[in-house]
Amino acid sequence: MRDDNCIFCKIANGDIPSKALYEDDDFKVILDLGPATKGHALILPKNHYANIYKLPDEAASKVMLLAKKMTIRMTEKLNCDGFNLVQNNGEDAGQTVFHFHLHLIPRYKNDGQTLGWKSMEPTPEELEDIRKIITE
Ligand code: AMP
Ligand code: ZN
Numbered sequence: 001m002r003d004d005n006c007i008f009c010k011i012a013n014g015d016i017p018s019k020a021l022y023e024d025d026d027f028k029v030i031l032d033l034g035p036a037t038k039g040h041a042l043i044l045p046k047n048h049y050a051n052i053y054k055l056p057d058e059a060a061s062k063v064m065l066l067a068k069k070m071t072i073r074m075t076e077k078l079n080c081d082g083f084n085l086v087q088n089n090g091e092d093a094g095q096t097v098f099h100f101h102l103h104l105i106p107r108y109k110n111d112g113q114t115l116g117w118k119s120m121e122p123t124p125e126e127l128e129d130i131r132k133i134i135t136e
Contacts, residue, residue: 001047008099012044021074026059027066032103037111039078043067043102050098051089063102070104080106084115 002009010016012028019031021041032040043063049055055063071083086103088095105115122130 003048003099006048006099008044008097008101009046009048012046012099022066022070024066026062029066029070029104036103036105036113036115037080037108039074039080039104039106041070041074041104043070043104045100049100051095051100052087053089055100067102067104074104074106078106081109082107086115 002013007016011018011030018028020028021031022029026046028044028046029041030044032042043066045055045059045063047059049059052060067085071085074080075083084103084105084107086105087101088103105113107113
């Protein structure tokens, strides 16, 4: 379940060195080389799944439990003021490395980062239309 051309496969499986924070049979957690804030880390599955659409249910469950554990530990150790979990799927959503990863981003008061979006102003009808599309 590895892709020989994938840098995160190589990092997760130890073929390329990284600043690892945690490792088990299924995952490696590493520091991001281009961090948004101090301590920005990535959870990488050891198996290659391109994105959340390809992620098996079992790995999806495990990744959220690990994210919770890492968030608690990192918050204690870094004394950060908040925490973002970010996960991009597809080029248009900002994904640049096509091996599933979950960003763990400690946040600090006045850290100057803006992880966000411009809010649209949908009408009640537009909200209802989109609700129907998703649920029907
Ligand atoms: P995304 O845009 O969600 O695909 O995120 C890719 C992330 O991987 C970015 O935050 C990069 O800084 C980070 N990154 C890319 N290559 C490496 C690497 N070799 N080691 C650690 N982080 C990396
Ligand atoms: Zn991979």
